[in-house]
Amino acid sequence: MPNVKKLMENRKAVSEVVGEVLLTSIAVLLVSSIGIFISTYDGATDVPHTQVREWMNTGSDTVYLEHSGGEFLEVENLEIVININGQRYVYPRARVYSNINNNSNWQLGDRITINTSREWGIDIESDDEIQVFLVDSPSKQIIQYLTVSSGEGAISGWITPSSARDTSGGTATPLDVYMEGDGISTSYHAPGSSDPSKFEEFSFGGTPALWGLFPGDNVTDVTLKIVYRVEANSCKDIKLKIYDGSPIGNWHEENIPVQTEFAEKSINLYPYINNTEDLAKIKVQLVAVENSAVSADKRLNVDYMAIYAN
Template sequence: MLKTPGKGLKKEAAVSEVMGTVLLTGIVVIMLSALGVAVFSMEGPDDVPHTNVQEILDISNNTIYLKHNGGEPVSTENFKIIANINGMRHEYTSSQICESLENSSVWKIGDTIEINSMDAWGVDLGNDDKVELFLVDTPSNELIQKSTLTSALQKNPDLSLCFTPMGDITDTSTSGKNAAKKGYGENWQVSAIDSTTNEYKIATNENKNCTTYYPPTGMINTSIYQEFNFGVKPAAYGIRPGDTFSNVTLIIYYYTHDSTPANNKKDDCDIKFEYYYIDEYGQGKWEYYNETFPAHNSDFEYEYLNLTDRINTPKDLANFKVRIKASTTAAESSEKEINVDYIGLSIEEDNI
C-alpha cells in the first residue's frame, strides 16, 4: 500500500540553479564595473584645433604665406609646420612660428605666418618645385591641415605679379684698352632693391648687390650688351594657354656711375633697352623700346617701360628677356658703368 508524502517534506531541487544564476550575474556586474573604471580613468584624445588656413606660395620672393582664415585659435607652442619640398623634409618650429607672429602665443583669425624658405631652410623655390605643407598639433601628433601649395596667381587670378630674372645674366662688355675688367651679373643681384651709391666701390663684382655693365665709347655696338633672361614658366603660376595680360610694365632701378667730379658730370651715356617677344607669326624678335633712357649720375633711380602691346601672352612671358645696350662719350678715365640693382616684369592677367 502506497503512502502519500506528508505535508512536512520540502522541495529543494531548484535552489542551486537560482543561486548559480545570481552568482554569475554578480560576476558579470563586477567585471563590467571594473572595465568601466579602467576605461573612464584613461585620458581622452587631445582636442585638435579646427582651423581654416589659406596658403599662398610666392616663388618670386621664396615666401610661403599661411593666413588663419577661420575656426579656432591655435596655441603657437602646440603646433609645428612640416614642409615637404621635392621630397625633402623641413620643419618650422613652434618658436619660429611665434617669432613670425611678432611673439604672439596665439595664432588667431586674420593673422598671417610668413615663412621665407631661404632664411628658414636655405631653399630657393623654383617654378617647378612641389611643395606640400603639414600643420601638426604637437600634443596629439595629429594633422590640423595638409595642403599642396600653389602659387599666388593660381589662388587669385586678379593678382598682379612681378617676375625678376630666374635665368642667367650675360654681359659682353669690357672696360679699358686691355679689357682688364669684364661686365658681370647674377640673378640674385637684381631680385631686390638694396643698393647704395657706394656699392660700385667694392673691389670684387661678386660682392656687389647690383650688376656691372661698361658702355663702349662712340656709337652703340650691337654685340656689347647686358642680357637678363627671365626664364619664367607660366604654368607654375596658373597661367594657361590662351590667357592674356594687361598692364605689363618693365621696372628698372639703375645708376650710371662715373668717377668724374660731381660738378663736371654730364648726361653722356646713351642707353637703350631691347626686349624679346613672339610676333603674330610665332617668330621670336628683338625690338628696341622706343625711348632712350637718361643717365642717373647721382643715385639709383627708377625707369618704367610699358610693354603691354608686345608682352601679352604666356608664350611671350615664357620667352621674355631684355638687353641693355649703351654708349658713352666719356673718356675711359671716367670709369663709366651702368649698375642695375633691380629689374622686374609686372603683369596683371585679364579677367576673362
C-alpha cells in the first residue's frame, strides 16, 4: 500500500515549486510590460540647453559662433537663422557640418564661421543690427538667441518670447514675433464660440536676469508691447491672458480691441507681474472668437511681441 504521508509531502513540495515558478513568470511579464511602455513612450520634446559665444569681424564680414558650454547639439536637428538689419537668412546645414569636420554633433569648443558676404552678398558694418537664432527643428523652439550687433543701443531691454505655440490649428513660433514688419507673423484660427483650449501662448525665457533683475530686486515697471491685426474684422472678443508666478499662479484677463491693420498696443502688466518670481514664470496667451457675420478666414495675426521690465 502506498505511503500516504510521503505522497502528501511530495505533493506539497511540488505545489510550492509550481507556485514559485508562476510568481516569477508573472513578475517577469510585468517588468517586461513596463519596459516596453517606457521604451515606446513619446514624451515631450526636450529642447537642448546650450551656451554659445558670438562675435563678429566687420573687416572680413564674418560672424563667429563658438559652443561654450552645455549640451552638444545634433546638427541634423539644428537650424541657424540670422537677421541682418531686418532681413532673414538661413545658414545651410551643409555649411554647419563642414565647419565642424562633418561631425554629427556641435560640441564644446567647436566654432562655426559664417561669412555673410560669401553666403548672401552682405557686407556687415559695425552699426549693423545682427541677431542669431539657434532653433531646435523638431520643436521649432529657440535654443538660444544672440545679439551680435556692436552699434549703440542694440540691446533695448525689450525681450521677445523664447517659445511659442498655437493650439487653434494655426502656427506660432518665436521667430514669427521677433521683429516688427519683417513679413512673418503668427496665425491664430478663432473658434466658433469661446473655447479656452484654443489659444496662442508665448513664454519669455524663465529668468528675470534677461532684464537685469535678480531674486529680491524691486520690480517697478512691466510693459507688454504687441503688434497684431484681425483679418477683415473676422474675430471678436479678443482677450489677452497673463500668467503670474506667485503665490500659486493665476491667469488674468484683459480685453484688447479689434484692429484690421497691424498696429502697436502697449499694456501695463505691473498689476499682475510685480516681482521677480512673477517674471520668472510669465506667460501670455491670446484667445478670440470668430465673427460669424464675416465670411473671411477667421484669423488673428501677431507680428511682434516683447516685454520690458525694470
